[in-house]
Amino acid sequence: MIRLILSKTANAVLTLLIASSLAFFLARGSGSPVREILGDSATPEQVAQLTAELGLDKPLIVQYGQFLLDLVSFDLGDSLRYGQSNLELIAGRLPASIELALFALLLAVAVGVPLGIIAAMREGGVVDRIASMLALLGQSVPLFWLGLMLILLFAVRLGWFPAGQNDGIDSLVLPAVTLSTLPMAQIARLTRSSMSEVLHEGFISAARARGLAGWRIILIHAFRPASLPVVTIVGLQAGMLLSGAVTVEYVFAWPGLGSLATQAVQTRDFPLVQSIVVFGALVFVLINLAVDLLYGLVDPRIREDA
Amino acid sequence: MVAGRTILDVKALSIVHPGRRGKPASTAVDGVDLSVGAGEIVGVVGESGSGKTSLAMAVLGLGRTTSGSIDVDGIVPGPRLPLDQRAAIQMVFQDPHGSLDPRQSIGRGLRELRRLHKARTGWISDEDLLSRVGLSGDVLTRLPHQISGGQAQRVSIARALLLRPTLLLADEPTSALDVSVQAQILRLLKGLRDEEGLTILFISHDLAVVRSVCDRVYVMKSGRVVESGRTGEVLERPQHPYTQALLAAVPGGDARIPGLEAPAAEAPQVLRDELSQSRLATAGETA
Amino acid sequence: MSALTRTPATYGAGSKGRVPSRGTASVIAFGAPLACIALIALLAPLLPLSNPNAQVLSEALRPPAWLEGGDWSSPLGTDQLGRDVLSRLVFGGQLTFVIAFTGMVAGAVPGILLGLLAGYRRGWVDAVISRLVEAQLALPFILVAIAIIAANGRSLPILVAVLALVGWAQYARVIRAETLSLRERPFVLGLRCAGVPTWRIMLGHLLPNLAGSATVLATLQMGTIVLAESALSFLGLGVVAPDISWGAMLAEGREQLTLAWWVALLPGLAITAVVLLVNLFGDALRSRFDPKKRSF
Numbered sequence: 001m002i003r004l005i006l007s008k009t010a011n012a013v014l015t016l017l018i019a020s021s022l023a024f025f026l027a028r029g030s031g032s033p034v035r036e037i038l039g040d041s042a043t044p045e046q047v048a049q050l051t052a053e054l055g056l057d058k059p060l061i062v063q064y065g066q067f068l069l070d071l072v073s074f075d076l077g078d079s080l081r082y083g084q085s086n087l088e089l090i091a092g093r094l095p096a097s098i099e100l101a102l103f104a105l106l107l108a109v110a111v112g113v114p115l116g117i118i119a120a121m122r123e124g125g126v127v128d129r130i131a132s133m134l135a136l137l138g139q140s141v142p143l144f145w146l147g148l149m150l151i152l153l154f155a156v157r158l159g160w161f162p163a164g165q166n167d168g169i170d171s172l173v174l175p176a177v178t179l180s181t182l183p184m185a186q187i188a189r190l191t192r193s194s195m196s197e198v199l200h201e202g203f204i205s206a207a208r209a210r211g212l213a214g215w216r217i218i219l220i221h222a223f224r225p226a227s228l229p230v231v232t233i234v235g236l237q238a239g240m241l242l243s244g245a246v247t248v249e250y251v252f253a254w255p256g257l258g259s260l261a262t263q264a265v266q267t268r269d270f271p272l273v274q275s276i277v278v279f280g281a282l283v284f285v286l287i288n289l290a291v292d293l294l295y296g297l298v299d300p301r302i303r304e305d306a
Numbered sequence: 307m308v309a310g311r312t313i314l315d316v317k318a319l320s321i322v323h324p325g326r327r328g329k330p331a332s333t334a335v336d337g338v339d340l341s342v343g344a345g346e347i348v349g350v351v352g353e354s355g356s357g358k359t360s361l362a363m364a365v366l367g368l369g370r371t372t373s374g375s376i377d378v379d380g381i382v383p384g385p386r387l388p389l390d391q392r393a394a395i396q397m398v399f400q401d402p403h404g405s406l407d408p409r410q411s412i413g414r415g416l417r418e419l420r421r422l423h424k425a426r427t428g429w430i431s432d433e434d435l436l437s438r439v440g441l442s443g444d445v446l447t448r449l450p451h452q453i454s455g456g457q458a459q460r461v462s463i464a465r466a467l468l469l470r471p472t473l474l475l476a477d478e479p480t481s482a483l484d485v486s487v488q489a490q491i492l493r494l495l496k497g498l499r500d501e502e503g504l505t506i507l508f509i510s511h512d513l514a515v516v517r518s519v520c521d522r523v524y525v526m527k528s529g530r531v532v533e534s535g536r537t538g539e540v541l542e543r544p545q546h547p548y549t550q551a552l553l554a555a556v557p558g559g560d561a562r563i564p565g566l567e568a569p570a571a572e573a574p575q576v577l578r579d580e581l582s583q584s585r586l587a588t589a590g591e592t593a
Numbered sequence: 594m595s596a597l598t599r600t601p602a603t604y605g606a607g608s609k610g611r612v613p614s615r616g617t618a619s620v621i622a623f624g625a626p627l628a629c630i631a632l633i634a635l636l637a638p639l640l641p642l643s644n645p646n647a648q649v650l651s652e653a654l655r656p657p658a659w660l661e662g663g664d665w666s667s668p669l670g671t672d673q674l675g676r677d678v679l680s681r682l683v684f685g686g687q688l689t690f691v692i693a694f695t696g697m698v699a700g701a702v703p704g705i706l707l708g709l710l711a712g713y714r715r716g717w718v719d720a721v722i723s724r725l726v727e728a729q730l731a732l733p734f735i736l737v738a739i740a741i742i743a744a745n746g747r748s749l750p751i752l753v754a755v756l757a758l759v760g761w762a763q764y765a766r767v768i769r770a771e772t773l774s775l776r777e778r779p780f781v782l783g784l785r786c787a788g789v790p791t792w793r794i795m796l797g798h799l800l801p802n803l804a805g806s807a808t809v810l811a812t813l814q815m816g817t818i819v820l821a822e823s824a825l826s827f828l829g830l831g832v833v834a835p836d837i838s839w840g841a842m843l844a845e846g847r848e849q850l851t852l853a854w855w856v857a858l859l860p861g862l863a864i865t866a867v868v869l870l871v872n873l874f875g876d877a878l879r880s881r882f883d884p885k886k887r888s889f
Contacts, residue, residue: 018728026758027740136876140816140868142823145843145861148850152858156851246735247824251847261736262828265743277740280733288731366786392788399779407780409801418797419787462783469787 004296012289017068019281024067027274054271076275081267086275089260097256100249101241103172104179109234112184116191117223123196131188138185144247147178151251163252175252179245183237187230194229228295235291240284311379313473313505314342314365319374321360321529334360336529337374342473345503347496349520349537351510351552357529358509362475365507366397379472393423396466400478402458406450412461413446419468427468439464439494456487463494467504477509492519513552517541525549620881623874630867634686642680643667646835649675654853672842672856673849682863685837689867692749692838693818696756700818701811703757704764709795709803711765712772722765729762735824742830752822752831759821760814767810771803805882812875816868823864839864 034050051057055066070077076086119131154174155163162171249258257276264272321335335357342348352358363369365376367383376383381391399405407415413432420427433443439460445453453461459479466474476495480488496519498504510516516523516537523540525533525548533546544550633640652675656662660670669679711722738755745751775781776799784794800807825831826840833841839860846857 014724015727015731018724019731022725022728023732023737023740026737027744136872137865137869140820140872141865142820142827142840142843142861142868144824144827145857145864148843148847148857149861152850152854240733246739247827250828261739265739265828265830268743270743273736273740273743277732277736280736281731284731284733368782368785387788389788392786395786397783397786399783401779405779405783407784407798407802409804410798418789422788465783465787 005293008289008292008296012285016281016285017071019285020071020278021064021068023274023277023281024064027277071278076278077271079264079269079272081264081269082272086272089272090257090276090279093255093257093260096254097245097249097258100172100175100179100245100254100256101238103176104241104245105183105234105238107176107180108183108187108237111180112187113191113230115184116188117195119188119192120195120199128192131192135185135189138181141181142247143178143181144251146181147175147248147251150174150178171252175248175254178251179241179248183234183241186233186237190233191230195223231294232291235287235294238287311344312341313344313346313379314340314507315375315377316340316361316365317375317377319361319364319376320372321357321364321370322372323360323370333529335364338526338529338531340524340531340534342505342507344505345499346522347499347506347508347520349508349510349516349523350526351513351516351523352526353511353552355528356526358511358526359477360529361526362397362477362507362509365473365475366395367392381472389423390426393426393469394472395475396469396471396473397475397477398459398462398466398479400482402455402462402482403450405462406458408450411447411449412453415461415465416446416468419465423469426470429470430468435464435468436461438467438498440490454487455483456490459483459487459491460494463491463498467498472505474504474506475509476506478511479508480515481510481512488515495519513541525552617881619877620874623870623877627867627870627874630686630870631690634683634690637683637687640683642683643677645676645680645684645837647676651675654849654856656853657855669859670853670855672845673853678856678859681837681842682839682859685839685842685860686863686867688832688836688838689819689822689840689864692753692756692822692832693815695753696818696822697760697811697815699753699757700760700814701764701807704761705768705800705803705807707761708765708768709772709799712769713776713791713795713799715773719769723769726762726765726769729758730766734759734821738821738825739828739830742825747830747833749832749836752825755825756818756821759817763814764807764810767806768803771806772799775799775802809875809879809882812871812878816871816875819864819868819871 034047034054034056038046038050048057055063058066074087076090078085079089082089115131115134119125119128122128151163151174154160161173163174245254245256246258246261248254249256250262253259257279261273261276263269264276317339319335319338319340320333322331322333325331338357338361340348340350340361350358350361360369364371365378365383367385367387378395381387381394383395406412410418416432416435430438432446436443436445441457441460441464445457445461450458450461463479479495480491483491492515495504495506495508499506508516508520520537522535523537524531525540525546527548533540533544533549540549541553544553649671652667652671653673655664655667655671655675657668657670657678667677667679669677669682671677672681707722707725711719737758741755741758742751781794781798784798789798822831822838823840823843826833826838827844827847829844831840832838842860843857843864846853846860849856
């Protein structure tokens with residue numbers, strides 16, 4: 001078990017390192033942001049000064065070395081606009097993002113799992129068809145547009161919920177519903193397919209033959225083994241939700257990491273943008289590591305594999 | 307059959323597969339000596355895991371060798387052989403459908419080989435080639451899944467023949483086929499030897515098959531040759547306990563493939579005539 | 594990091610146990626409307642539409658024709674600058690389709706080639722490529738896109754490059770896995786044995802055998818890319834005026850949400866409909882191409 005933890009952790013650190021480097025080279029290796037930051041009216045002196053300030057006048061490889069050094073010492077640099085360290089800024093926005101992500105995830109599980117179970121029980125039935133259509137729809141709709149339409153209907157027309165900002169539980173409803181559609185669709189799909197796999201196995205028929213009631217079978221015998229892949233997808237989605245909610249936060253003016261990222265772009269706060277990307281990758285990798293380890297705990301077959 | 311020239315000469319060959327992820331290294335072939343003369347069909351018999359396949363891959367030049375030497379008529383097989391030498395060693399596999407690209411028609415497959423080996427493949431037309439393995443020209447336009455297993459195996463043999471190999475390796479070429487088709491394919495291989503002096507190393511776990519086509523046989527166990535000699539002698543009077551055990555495992559002890567008898571005895575007159583001609587031709591070449 | 598390589602098993606709308614003829618039928622049923630929409634968008638300049646960028650301020654925010662105050666001269670209404678929404682939808686669709694297609698190809702080509710290479714060569718080549726794939730998948734796409742566009746400015750080539758980044762890792766992962774099993778088939782050994790060069794085995798033999806999964810993947814990726822493009826344009830990082838895409842239209846519509854809901858509703862409906870069709874089409878293709886169902 002300790003070997004599993006060590007090897008998985010080493011793996012995660014390596015992935016994070018490569019991902020950060022990828023982010024570095026994709027963003028910085030392709031061009032200098034100074035022009036973008038200062039705009040076209042900047043004088044050559046201003047350009048030179050900012051270039052030196054950001055360390056962009058050094059060779060790329062030196063910049064990269066500095067970037068890695070900063071990374072291992074958990075120093076993500078300072079924001080250009082806020083005059084604060086990027087890490088502080090991120091930490092300040094994190095609670096709002098976590099709140100939104102958790103709520104959306106809860107909603108996704110609370111609706112997606114039962115929907116998947118009911119669909120699996122009657123494969124090809126009405127519920128199954130409607131559920132699979134809804135799941136497909138959930139994967140096809142642009143989230144920010146769905147958010148706009150919810151605002152239009154429930155905030156503007158009906159006035160049930162506030163349209164944006166974070167004040168009170170009311171304001172959480174619309175963004176959380178919007179954000180939950182994609183994970184809900186995927187959780188429903190996955191629950192349905194892994195449930196139907198389990199339901200076709202012999203031990204379920206055996207349980208039926210022993211005269212166990214339908215719902216007992218479903219919940220105790222079938223859902224438990226089927227929940228393993230569902231846990232994985234929940235983990236994956238959690239990572240996505242924290243960092244990928246940019247458009248939804250933008251639509252609802254939700255003061256989380258996503259809107260910090262959009263603001264950073266609009267104010268051309270380049271170091272902050274990069275820090276958020278690296279932080280997003282960190283969250284994703286950490287959650288994956290947790291899911292992997294959880295898997296290892298639950299399923300002994302995977303433990304031996306490592 | 308007294309062999310003339312030696313085509314395949316394997317000396318003290320050992321193959322050790324390095325261990326991976328904590329598993330120990332395993333010795334697949336352990337000091338094997340083996341030779342095949344021109345125009346001979348030589349069998350290698352053993353259960354799975356006896357090192358037959360590692361041996362075949364090494365002879366093909368696509369597998370690992372640890373020590374010892376392999377010589378195929380002056381060629382030392384390896385992964386980077388020049389095209390012409392690569393063509394000299396061909397192989398027919400166990401799974402007839404799996405050995406053909408599912409998306410490539412038979413004709414296109416042959417054309418690809420002809421483009422690759424221009425000088426070597428001009429000797430015969432597609433139709434003649436196919437008729438030599440008992441197929442009509444119709445199959446040229448077919449895709450592998452549109453022909454039967456027996457037909458697919460004939461196509462594989464035709465693809466090998468097209469390159470005029472000095473040595474043909476046959477790795478369980480009939481074990482995936484029905485018994486009746488099995489006999490046809492074996493008869494085909496024997497006929498090709500008799501007619502064209504094709505040299506074949508025949509790898510099998512099936513004693514009945516080996517008995518019906520091989521002139522000589524090597525019995526392998528755990529990477530070593532435990533017994534070898536003329537097929538009849540080895541199978542009638544096995545010396546090694548392992549060979550005896552193998553024979554005992556065959557129902558009846560002397561199973562034969564229906565429709566196949568000892569070499570040459572059953573070959574039709576025409577075949578026997580051609581056989582003597584091709585022998586003369588071979589003799590002429592070597593002289 | 595094996596959770597990354599665990600694909601969620603997706604199920605199409607009842608794709609299990611569908612008979613081949615019905616598979617073909619649904620491929621056509623979803624493919625035909627998709628082709629129609631694409632055709633209309635691509636032929637936009639030939640259609641009797643008003644100039645999508647012509648501003649008539651006196652006509653601003655006119656609702657669709659069937660509503661009170663609507664007029665059939667602009668059937669789907671006008672936006673805040675009096676531009677015809679229908680015309681903008683069709684022309685916007687044009688750019689949306691072109692970007693989605695080029696983005697898909699730009700991601701598919703390197704992704705498929707790298708996947709083939711990793712699966713066929715294995716060893717260190719595979720180790721390097723697989724690491725890159727995992728790392729790429731660990732980066733939240735929209736944030737990476739933001740970082741790249743922030744550093745390089747907005748332009749169509751940059752946008753396509755960014756969209757290619759969405760896809761390449763997916764292709765590489767799926768194609769690698771399929772190549773790994775395909776390369777063990779004896780015909781590959783037979784081709785090596787016949788002296789067929791490695792690049793020819795990969796491109797001439799393995800690639801055609803992977804065409805089915807690559808097509809399915811490419812189709813589904815088109816949907817993802819349309820969504821990604823619209824999100825970026827919505828944030829003002831993708832297509833900007835005078836170019837029109839559905840995402841860019843939505844960004845403008847957002848400002849008028851309370852005054853003129855149709856300006857924001859219609860492009861979103863268009864995106865949802867197209868992505869839904871693409872997903873259905875992809876699922877239909879999948880059950881059509883499913884290697885297990887092919888009659889060997």
